[in-house]
Amino acid sequence: MSWFTPEVIAVIVGVLKAIVILLAVVVCGALLSFVERRLLALWQDRYGPNRVGPFGMFQIAADMLKMFFKEDWTPPFADRLIFTLAPVVAMSALLIAFAVIPITETWGVADLNIGLLFFFAMAGLTVYAVLFAGWSSNNKFALLGALRASAQTLSYEVFLGLSLMGIVAQVGSFNMRDIVDYQAQNLWFIIPQFLGFCTFFIAGVAVTHRHPFDQPEAEQELADGYHIEYAGMKWGMFFVGEYIGIVLISALLVTLFFGGWHGPFGILPQLSFVWFALKTCFFIMLFILLRASIPRPRYDQMMSFGWKFCLPLTLLNLLVTGALVLAAQ
Amino acid sequence: MTADTALAIPPYQADDQDIVVELQARFGADTFTLQPTRTGMPVLWVPRARLIEVLSFLRQVSKPYVMLYDLHGVDERLRTQRRGLPAADFSVFYHLLSIERNSDVMIKVALREGDLNVPTATGIWPNANWYEREVWDLYGITFAGHPHLTRLLMPPTWEGHPLRKDYPARATEFDPFSLSAAKQDLEQEALRFKPEDWGMKRGSEHEDYMFLNLGPNHPSAHGAFRIILQLDGEEIVDCVPEIGYHHRGAEKMAERQSWHSFIPYTDRIDYLGGVMNNLPYVLAVEKLAGIKVPDRVDFIRVMLAEFFRITSHLLFLGTYIQDVGAMTPVFFTFTDRQRAYQVIEAITGFRLHPAWYRIGGVAHDLPRGWDRLVKEFVDWLPKRLDEYEKAALKNSILIGRTKGVAQYNTKEALEWGVTGAGLRATGLDFDLRKARPYSGYENFEFEVPLAHSGDAYDRCLVRVEEMRQSIRIIDQCLRNMPEGPYKADHPLTTPPPKERTLQHIETLITHFLQVSWGPVMPANESFQMIEATKGINSYYLTSDGSTMSYRTRIRTPSFAHLQQIPAVIRGSMVPDLIAYLGSIDFVMADVDR
Numbered sequence A: 001m002s003w004f005t006p007e008v009i010a011v012i013v014g015v016l017k018a019i020v021i022l023l024a025v026v027v028c029g030a031l032l033s034f035v036e037r038r039l040l041a042l043w044q045d046r047y048g049p050n051r052v053g054p055f056g057m058f059q060i061a062a063d064m065l066k067m068f069f070k071e072d073w074t075p076p077f078a079d080r081l082i083f084t085l086a087p088v089v090a091m092s093a094l095l096i097a098f099a100v101i102p103i104t105e106t107w108g109v110a111d112l113n114i115g116l117l118f119f120f121a122m123a124g125l126t127v128y129a130v131l132f133a134g135w136s137s138n139n140k141f142a143l144l145g146a147l148r149a150s151a152q153t154l155s156y157e158v159f160l161g162l163s164l165m166g167i168v169a170q171v172g173s174f175n176m177r178d179i180v181d182y183q184a185q186n187l188w189f190i191i192p193q194f195l196g197f198c199t200f201f202i203a204g205v206a207v208t209h210r211h212p213f214d215q216p217e218a219e220q221e222l223a224d225g226y227h228i229e230y231a232g233m234k235w236g237m238f239f240v241g242e243y244i245g246i247v248l249i250s251a252l253l254v255t256l257f258f259g260g261w262h263g264p265f266g267i268l269p270q271l272s273f274v275w276f277a278l279k280t281c282f283f284i285m286l287f288i289l290l291r292a293s294i295p296r297p298r299y300d301q302m303m304s305f306g307w308k309f310c311l312p313l314t315l316l317n318l319l320v321t322g323a324l325v326l327a328a329q
Numbered sequence B: 001m002t003a004d005t006a007l008a009i010p011p012y013q014a015d016d017q018d019i020v021v022e023l024q025a026r027f028g029a030d031t032f033t034l035q036p037t038r039t040g041m042p043v044l045w046v047p048r049a050r051l052i053e054v055l056s057f058l059r060q061v062s063k064p065y066v067m068l069y070d071l072h073g074v075d076e077r078l079r080t081q082r083r084g085l086p087a088a089d090f091s092v093f094y095h096l097l098s099i100e101r102n103s104d105v106m107i108k109v110a111l112r113e114g115d116l117n118v119p120t121a122t123g124i125w126p127n128a129n130w131y132e133r134e135v136w137d138l139y140g141i142t143f144a145g146h147p148h149l150t151r152l153l154m155p156p157t158w159e160g161h162p163l164r165k166d167y168p169a170r171a172t173e174f175d176p177f178s179l180s181a182a183k184q185d186l187e188q189e190a191l192r193f194k195p196e197d198w199g200m201k202r203g204s205e206h207e208d209y210m211f212l213n214l215g216p217n218h219p220s221a222h223g224a225f226r227i228i229l230q231l232d233g234e235e236i237v238d239c240v241p242e243i244g245y246h247h248r249g250a251e252k253m254a255e256r257q258s259w260h261s262f263i264p265y266t267d268r269i270d271y272l273g274g275v276m277n278n279l280p281y282v283l284a285v286e287k288l289a290g291i292k293v294p295d296r297v298d299f300i301r302v303m304l305a306e307f308f309r310i311t312s313h314l315l316f317l318g319t320y321i322q323d324v325g326a327m328t329p330v331f332f333t334f335t336d337r338q339r340a341y342q343v344i345e346a347i348t349g350f351r352l353h354p355a356w357y358r359i360g361g362v363a364h365d366l367p368r369g370w371d372r373l374v375k376e377f378v379d380w381l382p383k384r385l386d387e388y389e390k391a392a393l394k395n396s397i398l399i400g401r402t403k404g405v406a407q408y409n410t411k412e413a414l415e416w417g418v419t420g421a422g423l424r425a426t427g428l429d430f431d432l433r434k435a436r437p438y439s440g441y442e443n444f445e446f447e448v449p450l451a452h453s454g455d456a457y458d459r460c461l462v463r464v465e466e467m468r469q470s471i472r473i474i475d476q477c478l479r480n481m482p483e484g485p486y487k488a489d490h491p492l493t494t495p496p497p498k499e500r501t502l503q504h505i506e507t508l509i510t511h512f513l514q515v516s517w518g519p520v521m522p523a524n525e526s527f528q529m530i531e532a533t534k535g536i537n538s539y540y541l542t543s544d545g546s547t548m549s550y551r552t553r554i555r556t557p558s559f560a561h562l563q564q565i566p567a568v569i570r571g572s573m574v575p576d577l578i579a580y581l582g583s584i585d586f587v588m589a590d591v592d593r
Helices: A006-043 A059-069 A080-100 A115-136 A140-171 A176-185 A194-207 A232-257 A269-293 A299-328 B018-027 B048-060 B128-139 B181-191 B250-254 B263-267 B274-289 B295-323 B329-348 B370-393 B396-402 B410-415 B456-480 B505-516 B557-563 B565-569 B574-584 B588-592
Strands: B033-035 B043-046 B067-075 B090-098 B103-111 B117-119 B142-144 B210-214 B226-232 B235-242 B524-531 B536-543 B549-555
Touching: A006 A059, A006 A080, A006 A232, A006 A269, A059 A232, A080 A115, A080 A232, A115 A140, A115 A176, A115 A232, A140 A176, A140 A194, A140 A299, A140 B210, A176 A232, A194 A232, A194 A299, A232 A269, B018 B048, B018 B103, B043 B048, B048 B090, B048 B103, B048 B117, B067 B128, B067 B536, B067 B549, B103 B117, B128 B142, B128 B557, B226 B574, B235 B565, B235 B574, B250 B263, B250 B549, B263 B274, B274 B295, B274 B524, B274 B536, B295 B329, B295 B370, B295 B456, B295 B574, B329 B370, B370 B456, B396 B456, B396 B574, B456 B574, B557 B565, B557 B574, B557 B588, B565 B574
Parallel strands: B043 B103, B117 B142
Antiparallel strands: B033 B043, B067 B090, B090 B103, B210 B226, B226 B235, B524 B536, B536 B549
């Protein structure tokens, strides 16, 4: 077995890790539908799904069975190719972006020196899912949803990137591990980059099309918007894609602003994965709490909020950070 | 007339003869035939040739009749008791309301069968539009000069005019239904959307419009309601509401049910209003019969009506907040409604549709322990309302979504026949419980909540405050419930008091006839309007001296509110329309009847 050189073993281990992370993220995404329903129910004075298995835990299995066996229906008036492509993009773009997240010191899929840029690129691609779906469905509600989505993503992408430039300026690198290490040595970025955190969080919610930035699929207005014509697994992919987006943004928030796998004040460094998971869960919960608690602004109000409030705020943040970094040199 | 120059409402003038004098002075006494009724307003028959003149005069007279409150028809052909009235096969009536006089007048026009044509009143009151369409739809009376005289409630392919007396009321009276391929094609073709049929343009010189079909199955349409939106981007250039999907022919059914057995149908008109719907009906029947109910009955009726005002408003509040995107409060308001229904169920035995009021009383006396239940609810709700106000109504996103959205002023509201919270949100203090007290409301202390900008947000605030006032009224009922019988001692009370039937053969016979055939109401006309959950609801009853009503006209508030939509929403965006629909608080059963 001479070809089992240490390099080959490292590759195999790397691939295995990647597969484990991929599966874990997808399972997390699927499981979130159950978690979200139970949490919403908790806050809304009701039970939620509690019949299948202990505490309703197997609800997710029942839902998946249902979804797999549903008729995979494509409307005859739709553009078949693009119609099929849309959910694939929706699920895969953010899943691929997960590759750059360092989960612990030793776990992670890819250690790119342009990690952040890679995430921006993938986040930029997600809009195609919505656009494709809205356009190919040949449905007016879907089209309106797609129009809203493209305008929204365009506006929020601008400061999604800018909001993190403060971090990049301080660390001097786009690499995620460098960013985490920098935080471990200095302060977590939540304090020096608080404005960046606020705007990135807002933009992150907008990128995942989660409430209150779910105008593209606003149920009360567009009756589910861009994915109105989807059924079965294709719809399921949009659905899971949305939850993967939540996991991704939460993980990013943890990595970029809350010290990644490090515990606060260096407590219990051996529990690195637990710290990472706990912090990520907290932000996931925040996403759900947002949905439970606030109304949805009108789509033009949201646009002006983005351009007139968030963008100047990020620019200000970048300006101040830049000045401080220069002054320190 | 704006919100700033609020109108003072004088005390109600029943059978206001001033306007009769004014009319006779202007047009000559022989123009009019006066009809004595128990409607509480002068009823004047006018020759068709002078109709528009008379209506225009009433619109412009000092203290004008600003609101076309109701307009409908009557098939007079089978009516036997019409001595002294002009000969007529059909008639059309115009019920006009003056805020400044706080009195009404009814104008009627007699029509002959070969010549069913009336000039349109759409030039005087814009809301005549739908009423005239409905009259054409249901009676086949045409209105010369009407801009778009098509069917309103029935489908476009319908044959016949259902409210005519010679039109069958039951499916068993028709030939068996069959759907041939040709007929199916015809029906399918009738469903194809052609903007021109709806009075809309396909595009302007430079652009084509997008037509968005919102409803009849849309999560925010609040029932089977359809609006065709003509969009430019997300801006609504024009829109046309379509109703009729919920039409069940309640007015036709009233002509086949005994006076008593129609009560359950009234529950289902505004299906969130429960016994509140019984109230105008039984009050109008009691006017026909000449029944004066005991105090206890008035109190019980008021208490339960206010309970239903609260449950209806709670549903409004939850769904309204949900319509602007917050999903949680609706679950909490439903919990509160459940609390109210526990009391309602304990008292009436039913939840949504108790059909619990009776001609001359209520179905049963209050059960033992009712006061404890009511007390629990009175203590429970105000705290919850405070919470909703703090958590949802003061939320800046909600305010941003609804403040200044779908705004109209008092003048526009009156022109379109808007009543209820939608009218009071513009600053006009017109609540029938104060302005024209009925069922003993003059004995209660409460305030009429008002707001001033007439937008979607104000309509909500008014309703929340109304719930607090309803709690006050219920609390007063709780503390001052009079002792006494729960039924009037009157021969026409239904079901009749049974105590003496086993001693007195005449009483037994009368009891038997009344229970089996139903009571015979004296031939006359009567009318009662009440401040219902969604605005002013009224029943205009015509008795021909029989066990059944000759004509029952149900005027519902939601009908008028939906007709106003295009006038308010043009130029706004789709999400504004959703917030507006939520703020109207309508149910389709209340629109279509």
